[in-house]
Amino acid sequence: MNTLPMVQVSDVHKHYGDFHVLNGINLALNAGEVMCVVGPSGSGKSTMLRFINHLEKIDAGTIHVDGELVGYRERNGNLHEMKDKDVCRQRADVGMVFQKFNLFAHMTALENIMEAPMQVRGRKRADVRSEALELLERVGLGNKAGNYPGQLSGGQQQRVAIARALAMRPKVMLFDEPTSALDPELVGEVLDVMRELAASGMTMAVITHEMAFAKEVGNSLVFMDGGAVIESGNPRDVLNNPQHPRTQAFLSKVL
Numbered sequence: 038m039n040t041l042p043m044v045q046v047s048d049v050h051k052h053y054g055d056f057h058v059l060n061g062i063n064l065a066l067n068a069g070e071v072m073c074v075v076g077p078s079g080s081g082k083s084t085m086l087r088f089i090n091h092l093e094k095i096d097a098g099t100i101h102v103d104g105e106l107v108g109y110r111e112r113n114g115n116l117h118e119m120k121d122k123d124v125c126r127q128r129a130d131v132g133m134v135f136q137k138f139n140l141f142a143h144m145t146a147l148e149n150i151m152e153a154p155m156q157v158r159g160r161k162r163a164d165v166r167s168e169a170l171e172l173l174e175r176v177g178l179g180n181k182a183g184n185y186p187g188q189l190s191g192g193q194q195q196r197v198a199i200a201r202a203l204a205m206r207p208k209v210m211l212f213d214e215p216t217s218a219l220d221p222e223l224v225g226e227v228l229d230v231m232r233e234l235a236a237s238g239m240t241m242a243v244i245t246h247e248m249a250f251a252k253e254v255g256n257s258l259v260f261m262d263g264g265a266v267i268e269s270g271n272p273r274d275v276l277n278n279p280q281h282p283r284t285q286a287f288l289s290k291v292l
């Protein structure tokens with residue numbers, strides 16, 4: 038049995054100029070579990086997720102995904118930056134879904150999903166196509182394969198974005214406020230897809246303000262403020278009975 042967490046963040050620091058955006062973050066996300074991350078705007082939540090997918094570089098500390106150091110090779114006790122091809126390989130194992138879907142506007146839903154498995158994984162078109170169609174079915178969009186993003190609602194676009202990330206067969210999925218840009222009546226359909234994904238055993242980190250989802254689906258909840266983890270634990274415990282005054286103040290505003 039693999040006892041290492043799927044994602045391990047250890048004493049991570051980040052500065053933007055003089056601004057200490059992350060101040061010694063420690064997190065562990067176990068395989069098959071869902072971690073929800075909540076906290077005020079500007080607390081460093083997105084920055085923290087972006088490291089895991091090589092969208093930002095950390096100043097100090099380490100991140101491991103599936104036991105492998107992210108972004109660096111250890112040699113003779115020193116850390117050396119990874120070659121681009123290793124960065125690509127690691128990034129391909131981590132799916133990411135953003136607030137603003139970021140679909141390719143000039144490609145159909147099906148083409149959006151097929152692009153990376155063919156270009157990055159170098160898989161055969163026919164295989165990728167049939168898997169992409171299955172993924173569209175799975176997110177409830179089996180009849181929208183030929184639609185362009187502009188012909189889809191926000192909720193449908195986000196479900197395509199989730200299918201697109203899944204097409205890479207990632208080890209872990211990162212969601213950065215996946216429902217924050219949606220009209221309220223479209224939030225549920227995206228959360229339903231995420232709930233199903235969690236039930237299928239996917240390892241997920243989810244930045245969200247959807248506290249009911251965090252309670253129901255999350256195995257752990259992390260509250261961040263000012264670039265630090267202030268409190269973490271079972272989502273029900275943290276949300277029903279927050280221990281830290283900053284968590285209490287935040288939750289009193291959003292719940």
Ligand code: ADP
Pocket residue numbers: 053058076077078079080081082083084085
């Ligand atoms: P959150 O997702 O919790 O709202 P972010 O991780 O996006 O927070 O940002 C944390 C802080 O870092 C914010 O104050 C933001 O303005 C700042 N920040 C984020 N990215 C950059 C950047 N590339 N350069 C300078 N400051 C940044």
Ligand code: MG
Pocket residue numbers: 082083084213
């Ligand atoms: Mg953010």
